[in-house]
Amino acid sequence: MTMRLAMMSVLGWCPVVCAQGLKPSPGTPQPLPLYPYVVRDLGSFGGGIAATDIAEDGTVVGWGVVRRFDYQMFVFDGALSPLAPLAPRTQAQATAAGDGAVLGAGYSMGDVVPEALIASAGLVEPAGPFVPTGAGSDGRVVGIRPMLTGDGFVVESACELEAGVLSVLPTLPGGHDTAAFDTSDEGWIVGSAFGPDALVPTPVLWIDGSPIQLGTLGGQGGQARAINSRRQVVGWARDAADEPHAFLFELGPGGEVLTRTDLGTLDAKASHARDINCKGVVVGTSGSHAFVYRDGQMIDLNSRIDPASGWTLVDATGINDAGQIVGYGHREGQPLAAFVLTPSIRSADLNCDTEANATDLRLFIERFAAGAPMGDWNGDGDHDSNDLLAFLASCTWR
Amino acid sequence: MARRRIPNGGSSGGARHRNGVIGMAAMLLGIGAIGAGASAPWGRTMPDDYVVFAQNDLGMHCMQRDYRHFMILPPYNTMQAVAIKRGDGPDIVEPNPSDFRMEFYIASNTTAIDKTNWWVHAPALLGADAPADVGLTGNRLSGEMEPDRARGLWEVTGVPVTPMTDAGIDNPYPLATIVFKREGVERARTQTVMPVSWEINCAICHGEPDGTNTDLDVLQDHDRLHGTDLVANAPVTCASCHADAALGAPGVPGVSTLSGAMHRAHADRLNDLPVQLVDSCYACHPGERAQCQRDVHLLRAGMTCTDCHTSMAAVGSPNRSPWVDEPRCADCHTRPGFEFEQPGTLFRNSVGHGGVQCWVCHGSPHAITPTVAYADNLQAMRVQGAAGTLSDCTVCHTQRPDEPFFHRVDD
Numbered sequence: 182m183t184m185r186l187a188m189m190s191v192l193g194w195c196p197v198v199c200a201q202g203l204k205p206s207p208g209t210p211q212p213l214p215l216y217p218y219v220v221r222d223l224g225s226f227g228g229g230i231a232a233t234d235i236a237e238d239g240t241v242v243g244w245g246v247v248r249r250f251d252y253q254m255f256v257f258d259g260a261l262s263p264l265a266p267l268a269p270r271t272q273a274q275a276t277a278a279g280d281g282a283v284l285g286a287g288y289s290m291g292d293v294v295p296e297a298l299i300a301s302a303g304l305v306e307p308a309g310p311f312v313p314t315g316a317g318s319d320g321r322v323v324g325i326r327p328m329l330t331g332d333g334f335v336v337e338s339a340c341e342l343e344a345g346v347l348s349v350l351p352t353l354p355g356g357h358d359t360a361a362f363d364t365s366d367e368g369w370i371v372g373s374a375f376g377p378d379a380l381v382p383t384p385v386l387w388i389d390g391s392p393i394q395l396g397t398l399g400g401q402g403g404q405a406r407a408i409n410s411r412r413q414v415v416g417w418a419r420d421a422a423d424e425p426h427a428f429l430f431e432l433g434p435g436g437e438v439l440t441r442t443d444l445g446t447l448d449a450k451a452s453h454a455r456d457i458n459c460k461g462v463v464v465g466t467s468g469s470h471a472f473v474y475r476d477g478q479m480i481d482l483n484s485r486i487d488p489a490s491g492w493t494l495v496d497a498t499g500i501n502d503a504g505q506i507v508g509y510g511h512r513e514g515q516p517l518a519a520f521v522l523t524p525s526i527r528s529a530d531l532n533c534d535t536e537a538n539a540t541d542l543r544l545f546i547e548r549f550a551a552g553a554p555m556g557d558w559n560g561d562g563d564h565d566s567n568d569l570l571a572f573l574a575s576c577t578w579r
Numbered sequence: 580m581a582r583r584r585i586p587n588g589g590s591s592g593g594a595r596h597r598n599g600v601i602g603m604a605a606m607l608l609g610i611g612a613i614g615a616g617a618s619a620p621w622g623r624t625m626p627d628d629y630v631v632f633a634q635n636d637l638g639m640h641c642m643q644r645d646y647r648h649f650m651i652l653p654p655y656n657t658m659q660a661v662a663i664k665r666g667d668g669p670d671i672v673e674p675n676p677s678d679f680r681m682e683f684y685i686a687s688n689t690t691a692i693d694k695t696n697w698w699v700h701a702p703a704l705l706g707a708d709a710p711a712d713v714g715l716t717g718n719r720l721s722g723e724m725e726p727d728r729a730r731g732l733w734e735v736t737g738v739p740v741t742p743m744t745d746a747g748i749d750n751p752y753p754l755a756t757i758v759f760k761r762e763g764v765e766r767a768r769t770q771t772v773m774p775v776s777w778e779i780n781c782a783i784c785h786g787e788p789d790g791t792n793t794d795l796d797v798l799q800d801h802d803r804l805h806g807t808d809l810v811a812n813a814p815v816t817c818a819s820c821h822a823d824a825a826l827g828a829p830g831v832p833g834v835s836t837l838s839g840a841m842h843r844a845h846a847d848r849l850n851d852l853p854v855q856l857v858d859s860c861y862a863c864h865p866g867e868r869a870q871c872q873r874d875v876h877l878l879r880a881g882m883t884c885t886d887c888h889t890s891m892a893a894v895g896s897p898n899r900s901p902w903v904d905e906p907r908c909a910d911c912h913t914r915p916g917f918e919f920e921q922p923g924t925l926f927r928n929s930v931g932h933g934g935v936q937c938w939v940c941h942g943s944p945h946a947i948t949p950t951v952a953y954a955d956n957l958q959a960m961r962v963q964g965a966a967g968t969l970s971d972c973t974v975c976h977t978q979r980p981d982e983p984f985f986h987r988v989d990d
Contacts, residue, residue: 228782233747249780249854250867252749272868274748290870291752291952312746325746327687332624333961334770335754335954337686358686360745373689373745378765380684380721402689404745417690424711425690451711453693469696496693498747516645516782516793 214525219560220486220494221521222512224261226253229517231509234456234499236278237531239554241507241521244274244285254285254300257521258554259562264300267307273298276324278499279316284324286312293335294327297342309347311340315363315407320344323361323370339372339387350387353377353394359385362416363407369436371395371405371414384416384428386436393436398426398443405430407456410533415444415454415463427454427465427474445479447472452479456499459533464497464506471497471508482506482522494520502533503555523560529575537576545572623964623971626665629672629767630962630975631681631759633660634938635774636927638945639751639871641864642741644777646700648794648813651837652825653704654697654739655715656773658683660724661732661939662759662766669975671934674726674733680760681733684721685773687744688753691720694741695777704816714739715826724757731934742775742869751776751869752954769961772954774946778866783854824902835897842895849891860884860891873955874947875967887911917986931988940969 223232228246235241241257254264254275266273266287275285281301288295297308299322311326326340326349339350339361350370352359355377364370373382374392381402384395395414397403403418403425412432417425420443427444446452448468455465463474464482471482471494482494490512497508506522529537531544549556549564556564559571636657643651660681662672672679692698692711701709712719716737724733742751752772759767785800786793798809809815817823821837822830830836835843841863849859861867864884876882887906888894908919908926920937921929927944929937942948946955949966956966963971972979984990 249783250778252868272749276747286746286748288748288750290868291873291950291954293754293954293957295748312744312748314746325687329621331621333619333621333957334756334768335957362746375684375686380682382686382689404689417693425692448699450698451692453690466693469699495696511645511647513792 216487217485217525218482218506218522219525220490220492221523221560222492223255223257223519223521225518226255226261226263229515230255230519231496231517232257232498232507232519232521233274233276234278235501235505235507235521236281237501237503237555238548238551239501239503239505239557240278241519241554242275242278242283242285243507243509243519245519254283254298254305256283256300257519258552259557262303264298264303264305267296267298267305270296273305275300276313277315279313279322280318280320282316284313284316284322293329297322297324309342311342311347313342314361317364317368318366321364321368323364323372325360339370339374341370350390351392353383353385353392358382359392360404361387362405365408365412366410369408369412371408371416373404373416381419384414384418384430386414386432388436395430395432395438396441398428398441400424403428406454409457409459409461411459411461413457413461415457415465417451417453417465425451425453427452427463427467427472427479429454429457429461429463429474444474447479447481455497458500458504459502460504460528462500462504464500464508466496466508469495471495471506471510473497473500473506486522492518492520494522497522503527503531527558527575529572541576542572618966619960619964621961624961626962626974627767628665629662629759629761630665631660631662631757631767631769632939632958633658633683633755633757633769633771634943635772635946636943638874638943639774639776639865639869641779642695642697642775642777643779644695644741645794646695646697646704646814648798648815649809650697650700650704650814650816650818651779653701653715654691654695654741654775655736655826656738656740656775657734657736658724658738658755658757658771658773659732659734659936659938660757660759660769661936663935663975665975665977667976667978669977671731673731674728676726678761679726680763681724681726682722682758682760683724683735683755685740685753685755687746687750688740689720689745691739691741694743697739700814703814712739731930732936738773740773740775742777749868751778751865752952754954754957769958771958772946772952774869774871774943776865776869776871778861778869779864780862780866783852783862784848824900836901838901839895839897839899842891844895846891846895858883858885870951872945873950873952874942874945875949876947878949878951914986918988919986921988929988931986932990 226245226247230245232241232243244252247253252272252274254273270287271289273287275283277284283300285298286295287298294310297311297313299308311324313322313324316322322342326338328338337358339359353374353376357375359374361370361372370387374385375382384403384405386393397418399421400419400423405414405416408414414430429442430438431440433439446467452467453465457463492512494510497506499507504524512518531541558568640656642654664670714737718737724735754770755773782793785796818826818828820831820834823837962974
């Protein structure tokens, strides 16, 4: 803590440092790392475990099997901590990282309607009858609410929790089941919806509560899974050959699709995009290999880690703006193991304004002082002055 | 339009039922203890001119999440549906595709290839490629069900549904919606579970205590004990040597059936499980969490797998034909004048009451209603307002029949 307080004092002179020293300096030679990502095993509770999302401060959430059979949510902030479901529910799985919170669903075998759980500071609280799937930085949570209709059918409904009020988003005109998976800071919500008489869903965007069909890649069916602050939407959609492919759609100010990119596949069969960060880096899975898509290329993340690590990365489920990627895979034959990948070269542009400057340094130090995982910038397990030095060194990289 | 007619039989439903086998068993075992979900919170929804019922054929389908080493069972689920034209004497709708369509979808589960590596290993396991999100019989997670005029129902086989929702939540009981259309217009719909689980707990015994190398350990044990070379040939399909009726695989002559081999090999070993289980069968079958056997027999009598299937050694007997020699309702249920399965036919394939599938009123094997899983009970709750056996004649009969009803195949 003493070190953290000392680090906080840096804030007093950081504007000077930032003005003079934190600007990217492309001329500075930097040795390229052999492997662009360092993989870390998050541990387990004795059974399978999967990471589902990562917060901006580096906190990882997910679920793991405890006592051989039961699911529990977990939070990883340097150490793995289980979060039990609320009785009488017996199972809980975290689905997304909110603003300082773990979002998940509690349920018991055969339940039709789950219970949303929001955990903060180790305290788990119920949040309504839905599965949370994503959160905005303003505290809004979106998800899927299975609803019993008046005539006894269960309908999946996209929903939004704002200021304690849970509301259901409208279907497409004449359509039925919907799902919400993510929301942007400007309040746009992405997900999927079934049109009239449809047997498959289509990617959808809700603006001010109105659904807009985003279209597919030439086939029928798909889902929009994530949106970033640059109005870039990713997900999966069927192409003309009826294969599910990961997509990246760039949207205009009215939600219109400006560009429609098929991200391709690793196995010439299928791919699914899970998440996108503020820099437009996309992660997902294809052919049971985790991928990252950047600069117009889909790359097998297994080719970007040390093969001696023993990992096979299966699915990349989340990425934060600092470029850290989480997901699950196999390690040394283990059936299911959770990982976090940290870029060997990290950008200090934490707020995605294309510059590493005083704002980023302040953001870093705040997270450092809070003991957030990101404060351990050099990944040595400690929060100390070396992290500040490492962060400053990162400022030469965007 | 040809139809098969349901007899206009039966007396007042409630009184009849209290005298029936199910009613009698319920009284003996404490009916009314169904718990939350026994009654429909929305009340009864009266069907329109048609009423449609659907079910999964087995009550649970197992699959693996990981096929890197071997395949016991692929993602494969089968669902059947029956439509009945309501009337004073209701008719079973003959599945004539020129007039009728039966469509299905699973709203929570719209893609599968991102949830399991089966499609990656299918070429090695099957010797043939499998298109994305397409199951073994060419069916997908939604589409049209096949009419089966001989049986008077619609069926879809090999649906590659997984127990993981699109939101990433484990759910062994995803709900399928079935839509019945006449001349392109919806006339009725229903929902039923497509039960599926990958809760196969080989790790209880195989591999290191932390679960490491479980599947590999299974193959190593097989190689060591049986002189095979499976590790070097992984991934392998168990049914390529061991006959498996579930996959229609004939196996290799002289090699025991998969069911026989598995049950015999593990019968004694399950006596010394390192963990305490509700039911030792759940060491391999799903499962402690999924509770495959969840039906009225468990709910009201606490019955588990072996109460019907008897011992593992008996199930593994070389004299038994797997998937054919199965428990019969009449093994326990006896009542003068009453009949249960058709002679020589399993419950899941039997019909009665004018050709109605037994499951229409009773539910799937392992999910005979009411079950402990709320999702299983929805269908009955919707049409008659309460979970359990369909006992309200007016679900199909527009007039409550005056004649007494006996639980007979031809009644």
